Amino acid sequence: MAIRKLRISDIEALHRLFAEVSAEGEFLLRAEAPPIEQMRALLLRALPLDLPQFIAEVKDELVGSIEIFPASFCGLEDSSGEEFGVLGMQVMKAHRGQGLGRQLMAAALEHCSRLGMNRVELAVLKSNRPAIRLYERFAFRWVEDLPPCTLPSGRPDQPQKMRLLLG
Template identity: 30%
Template sequence: MSLEIREISINDVESFTTLMQKIFDESDYMLYDPGEYVPSLEYAISHLEEIITSPHLAVLVAEKNDMLVGYLTIVSKNLHRIEHKARISMGVLNQEQGFGIGQKLLDACKNWCKTHQMTRIELTVVTENKSAIRLYERAGFKIEGEMRHTLKIDGQYFNEYMMAFIIN
């Protein structure tokens, strides 16, 4: 198995869009309902160009045997009081979970944030998503609170934990 974690490039636009669609379609707890994420190629290219050229945004991808199998997005702001923190989201294809890809994406994220002088990484995760919570806790993230009724999936409301990792 050849696994590489790297920053996304503009050449990844089609494979990245396909990856996102697959992850959203197969996940129980992501933001999009199955079939709802259908960006135009023009939008995907312009969005990816914005990410690649911004010092405050990044997408890390996990590439296995020349195929994208996971991603992690990093969003920060150029505001003095909050420039030290990043908000992340991530996803790994179901069939690739359990092989350490999520952990490697989180490790690369910590390195990226440290390089960009960030000391706080935060995320939200649905409280029922036990495997993701275990991954984040193993990576050193701590639950800081619970937000109620943040997602509505198939008519049912779900809560999310706010989790954070502090870089020393």
């Protein structure tokens, strides 16, 4: 198993990972991955910025990823006017619960500190206990509940915002 920075040559495998996790219909609001060309364009814009984007590989297969984009990069600035990171992560179903999420998170947060990013935020569904447990373990804290939503599976759920302040 290896954790390493994302490369442009990972784009097909990354798209497959997003497609598989989206298709589960349980964790994300979208039912499908974004189009691969849209993901490639985003990646080409992000890679020169050396952002915290890491992947987990098992036997040369990409099985997990994490990305922390500056809010301004995603057009998600808030009223504070301060820059902050917006986190997303996913691990293939067959590889969950084996510590990959923890290792991806550790690598990404270490990179954030090096970049001088002092706040990271994310949205997670209250039903997603493994994800919330992982975030709490890294000292992310609940900030507020977001508007209720209906998942692609048809199940209603409640997203919440969580925040980590980096020292």
